[in-house]
Amino acid sequence: MSETKKYPAPATNPETAAFWEAAKQGKFMIKRCTACGEAHYFPRAICPFCYSDKTVWEQASGEGTIYTYSLMRKSPTGPYAIGYVTLKEGPSVQTNFVDCDLTTLKIGQKVKVVFKPTDGAPLPFFTVA
Amino acid sequence: MTIKGKAYIAGIFEHPTRHAPDKSTAQLHAEVAKGAIEDAGLSKDDVDGYFCAGDAPGGAWPMVDYLGLNTKKLRHVDSTETGGCSYIIHLGHAAEAIAAGKCSIALITLAGKPRTGVMPPRAAGAEVDFESAYGATTHNAYGMCAMRHMHDYGTTSEQLAWIKVAASHHAQYNPHAMLKDVVTVEDVLNSPMISDPLHRMDCCVVSDGGGALIVTTPEIAKSLKKPLVKLIGHGEAMKGPRGGKDLDLTYSAGVWSGPRAFEEAGVTPKDIKYASIYDSFTITVLMQLEDLGFCKKGEGGKFVADGNLISGVGKLPFNTDGGGLCSNHPVNRGGMTKIIEAVRQLRGEAHPKVQVKNCDLAIAHGTGGLLGVRHAASTAILERV
Numbered sequence: 001m002s003e004t005k006k007y008p009a010p011a012t013n014p015e016t017a018a019f020w021e022a023a024k025q026g027k028f029m030i031k032r033c034t035a036c037g038e039a040h041y042f043p044r045a046i047c048p049f050c051y052s053d054k055t056v057w058e059q060a061s062g063e064g065t066i067y068t069y070s071l072m073r074k075s076p077t078g079p080y081a082i083g084y085v086t087l088k089e090g091p092s093v094q095t096n097f098v099d100c101d102l103t104t105l106k107i108g109q110k111v112k113v114v115f116k117p118t119d120g121a122p123l124p125f126f127t128v129a
Numbered sequence: 130m131t132i133k134g135k136a137y138i139a140g141i142f143e144h145p146t147r148h149a150p151d152k153s154t155a156q157l158h159a160e161v162a163k164g165a166i167e168d169a170g171l172s173k174d175d176v177d178g179y180f181c182a183g184d185a186p187g188g189a190w191p192m193v194d195y196l197g198l199n200t201k202k203l204r205h206v207d208s209t210e211t212g213g214c215s216y217i218i219h220l221g222h223a224a225e226a227i228a229a230g231k232c233s234i235a236l237i238t239l240a241g242k243p244r245t246g247v248m249p250p251r252a253a254g255a256e257v258d259f260e261s262a263y264g265a266t267t268h269n270a271y272g273m274c275a276m277r278h279m280h281d282y283g284t285t286s287e288q289l290a291w292i293k294v295a296a297s298h299h300a301q302y303n304p305h306a307m308l309k310d311v312v313t314v315e316d317v318l319n320s321p322m323i324s325d326p327l328h329r330m331d332c333c334v335v336s337d338g339g340g341a342l343i344v345t346t347p348e349i350a351k352s353l354k355k356p357l358v359k360l361i362g363h364g365e366a367m368k369g370p371r372g373g374k375d376l377d378l379t380y381s382a383g384v385w386s387g388p389r390a391f392e393e394a395g396v397t398p399k400d401i402k403y404a405s406i407y408d409s410f411t412i413t414v415l416m417q418l419e420d421l422g423f424c425k426k427g428e429g430g431k432f433v434a435d436g437n438l439i440s441g442v443g444k445l446p447f448n449t450d451g452g453g454l455c456s457n458h459p460v461n462r463g464g465m466t467k468i469i470e471a472v473r474q475l476r477g478e479a480h481p482k483v484q485v486k487n488c489d490l491a492i493a494h495g496t497g498g499l500l501g502v503r504h505a506a507s508t509a510i511l512e513r514v
Contacts, residue, residue, distance in 0.1 A: 007262045008261065008262055010258035010262075011257070011258055012258060013258075016258060016259075020258075038372070038374065040371075040372030040373055040374060041259075041372065041373040042255075042256055042258075042259035042260075042373075044255075044372070047372075048371055048372040048374075049371075049372065049374065067277065067376060067378075068273045068274075068276045068277035068280070068378055069273060069276060069325075070268075070269040070270075070272030070273045070275075070276055070324045070325050070326075070327075070501075071272075071324065071325045072264065072266065072268065072269045072272075072323075072324045073321070073322055073323060073324065073325075074323075075264065080264055082263050082264060082265055082269045082270075082273065083273060084273070084370075084376055084378075086376075087373075090373070090374065091372060091373025091374060092370060092373040092374075092376035093259075093373055094259070094260050094263055094265065094370075094502070095263055096262075096263045096264065107276065107277065107280045118262075123262050
């Protein structure tokens with residue numbers, strides 16, 4: 001299903017362009033603040049925790065665990081599972097689970113990032129590790 | 130400064146329609162405005178404050194013009210947009226404006242037709258590239274909350290089903306309710322799974338319609354003929370994942386808006402005789418009851434079971450009009466109808482079969498946006514004088 005599903009290309013903007021450029025190389029980036037040390041996602045120029053502008057890009061491991069999920073049983077493009085993954089680096093990210101059995105997903109299950117193509121930069125998704 | 134007792138709800142109107150393909154959205158706004166103004170015993174030329182949200186075509190200035198409000202008199206407008214709870218926030222803001230002398234007769238309107246056609250999309254936020262492709266809908270966003278709540282606290286689908294059962298017991302007496310049949314826990318569990326773990330009957334209806342309120346000063350309210358209902362506490366709050374660090378889908382912004390309202394009112398959840406709780410989904414009600422302090426966090430499942438929310442049966446009668454789960458959910462926004470049924474209860478105008486005896490203190494609480502993504506919440510505590 002997910003292989004054939006058409007995903008929208010990200011519009012991107014000056015604040016997030018580096019994320020999408022890295023995605024084209026298969027790299028999943030987060031932002032980290034060098035002032036307070038906290039990582040965050042999605043990426044901002046100004047740290048949402050301490051308001052420092054000393055935020056830097058960091059390649060994340062792409063590994064994490066399922067925080068929660070819900071299997072949408074019907075949609076115009078078929079069933080899909082939306083959820084949140086808590087990354088090894090700390091932040092939780094919204095995503096879809098793909099390329100795996102969507103009926104056996106479990107909270108706490110280990111997952112890893114996988115990119116899917118669009119007409120622009122590829123989009124990050126997660127699959128069972 | 131407090132708004133406690135500074136503003137009264139003098140007019141209410143809920144549109145009886147649930148499907149309005151033959152009317153315009155602006156027309157529905159005008160019909161509910163007319164209804165609330167007449168309910169209060171006022172005239173449209175008395176209105177000097179107007180409040181609307183994202184459902185009002187074009188926003189405040191086209192609506193003020195379309196509605197023919199008296200622009201020589203109108204001196205306060207507010208188009209705060211916080212989804213389904215916008216109107217509960219408007220109620221608080223109207224009280225603030227009245228307390229500050231910025232207006233004396235405020236009109237709040239909501240109307241729209243999601244059952245007739247697709248609603249216009251909301252403007253994108255900064256998160257758009259990082260979220261829009263994943264297909265968050267109301268169903269799966271609340272499904273994600275329910276899934277985590279079950280994981281953390283052992284909440285069950287049977288417990289959630291009791292919320293729908295209670296709503297259906299009330300809806301049977303509402304001639305305008307879309308779903309009037311009383312249902313059982315088994316009916317809910319046997320309805321199709323929409324987005325795990327939420328079944329079809331865990332979801333609210335989709336309806337056209339609307340509602341409106343007139344909020345005014347104590348002096349003007351006392352000069353009118355309706356039973357007196359005053360706002361004694363109000364709170365508002367917002368919550369989101371904030372950089373992915375604060376993600377916890379087991380509670381809502383009601384944990385902040387609720388205590389703010391209760392503190393201002395000087396009452397506690399134990400004092401509340403009737404509760405209007407936004408019921409976009411069964412899980413919405415359960416989480417908000419916990420967040421507002423009607424029971425401990427994680428114990429919402431036990432609290433709602435066995436008819437505890439049924440008027441005349443349980444300890445906390447809720448949504449006695451049938452709520453969004455059974456009666457209506459105009460514009461996919463439940464805040465307005467929550468206030469209206471709370472006022473009916475305080476006036477003694479609810480259906481006799483569901484009217485709470487000696488109902489002198491009520492709460493109307495709602496959320497807007499998606500509990501599973503980012504949202505607002507607002508709480509109003511209302512007292513019969």
